[in-house]
Amino acid sequence: MENGKEVTIYDIAKRLSISAATVSRGLQDHPAVSKKTKRKINDMAYEMGYRTNQFARNLRQQQTKTIGVLVHELKSSFITSVLAGIEKITATAGYDIVIAHSSESAQKEAANARNLFNKRVDGLIASLSFDTTDLDHFQPFADKGVPVIFFDRVEQTGQNTVVVIDNAKCGYIATSHLIEQGCKRIAHITSSLRRNVYALRHKGYQDALADNNIPFDESLVVISALSEQAAVDATTQILSMKPLPDGIFVTNDFVAAVCIRTLKEQGIRIPEDIAIVGFNNDAIGTLIEPALTTIDYPGMDMGEIAARNMIDHLKGVSPIHHTSTIVVRSQLIVRESSLKKQYP
The missing domain is CATH 3.40.50.2300 (Response regulator)
Structure with missing residues (x-):
């Protein structure tokens, strides 16, 4: 960054006496640019403090590489483990996550859904608040073809993709x-x-x-x-x-x-x-x-499964079917608090 201004590909092109188009292709590792020129471009970009405008590039490609995650609270260790599972998958796939929480309020949930929609997230993974009674605030996502996967607290109407335990x-x-x-x-x-x-x-x-x-x-x-x-x-x-x-x-x-x-x-x-x-x-x-x-209740597994289905859909590998229910395994763990039989 020079004099507080963001360095552009035109600044790099001027310093190297080559075209901006060549700089752009070199930064994107285009095969038409020689390895020697690519190295020069990348070295100069680093020296000048150039930062790739990933956001602008993604918008040109009609995607933001972000996935919204809407949860009902953040203090729960279950939700923390779900978020860890989601982040593990999204980070590997090159997606960022934007987290919002409703604090168990349907009104705040609707406001957060609208905010995430306006941020142009590529997909949404959501768990409903206590007092949510309808899913109207998720309709704009459906209208725009933005996939939504619900987990844990869901409406099992057969109209949505949900990830749950039995x-x-x-x-x-x-x-x-x-x-x-x-x-x-x-x-x-x-x-x-x-x-x-x-x-x-x-x-x-x-x-x-x-x-x-x-x-x-x-x-x-x-x-x-x-x-x-x-x-x-x-x-x-x-x-x-x-x-x-x-x-x-x-x-x-x-x-x-x-x-x-x-x-x-x-x-x-x-x-x-x-x-x-x-x-x-x-x-x-x-x-x-x-x-x-x-x-x-394996939250990590639930987060990974929800995120993997979302990423596969976004990459066109395995489209989400809007009526699918994915059931995550669960089991009883027996400890002392219930073992009454040992006390005759």
């Missing part, structure tokens, strides 16, 4: 495990049933009860936010139940950890009095005492 099956496995440990009165701490992840885990919980001839009791289901105070309040609600549950299936590990702490403060033994299963396999699950039984 939430109903996981809810069933978690609840069945508690039943196998001898639990007969199982509470369920969950979140907004408007979101697919919580509605399907709830369905799995109900199905496991039904298959084991345990009547479903709506009073044992506690709908909670995912904050610490909401988790304390949910646990307090459970402590007021008569009789106390002997098992709890919690659809979030952080909430499960707060639940265990709050129960222990009230003299409840885990798992002797109440066995607990969480969900997500967050790091906190191995830090609490007793360690938390949970469902492994």
Whole structure:
């Protein structure tokens, strides 16, 4: 950069007494330019502080080489692992990512979607907020032919490409495990049933009860936010139940950890009095005492799969089919918090 001004190919051409077209071709490693001339051009470009205007070049090619990522929060270790998976794939493919988060607000989600659309992202990978009720704000992407892939929190209407785990099956496995440990009165701490992840885990919980001839009791289901105070309040609600549950299936590990702490403060033994299963396999699950039984939710895999499908589509390798559902593997990880059987 000379005198604070951005160096152009014309400045390089003037210094080398060659045409700007030759400089341009040399910087792009064009075969028509000799190796010797290319070396001269690149050496001079480096010496003068020339920076390739990748943005302008991409716009000329009708792409920005950026992918928008819209998430509902950034504090979750699950979301962090998804972002790591996305970035691993996009960086290798030469794409940048632009991250926006809705803070669980449909209004902010819509504003962020509009902003990412105006930034001309080549594609969008999104997870919906708690109170999103329609997908109208994603319609401009469809109208312009910009691909959108939803992950984790999605609308499973068959109209979109989604990357999910089998939430109903996981809810069933978690609840069945508690039943196998001898639990007969199982509470369920969950979140907004408007979101697919919580509605399907709830369905799995109900199905496991039904298959084991345990009547479903709506009073044992506690709908909670995912904050610490909401988790304390949910646990307090459970402590007021008569009789106390002997098992709890919690659809979030952080909430499960707060639940265990709050129960222990009230003299409840885990798992002797109440066995607990969480969900997500967050790091906190191995830090609490007793360690938390949970469902492994491989965020890194989910991010990689979503990004790989997006990149393949953008490169024309494997076009996205708008009705496809990609299911990522998941499994139960058994730890001390649920092992009631070892305490006769």
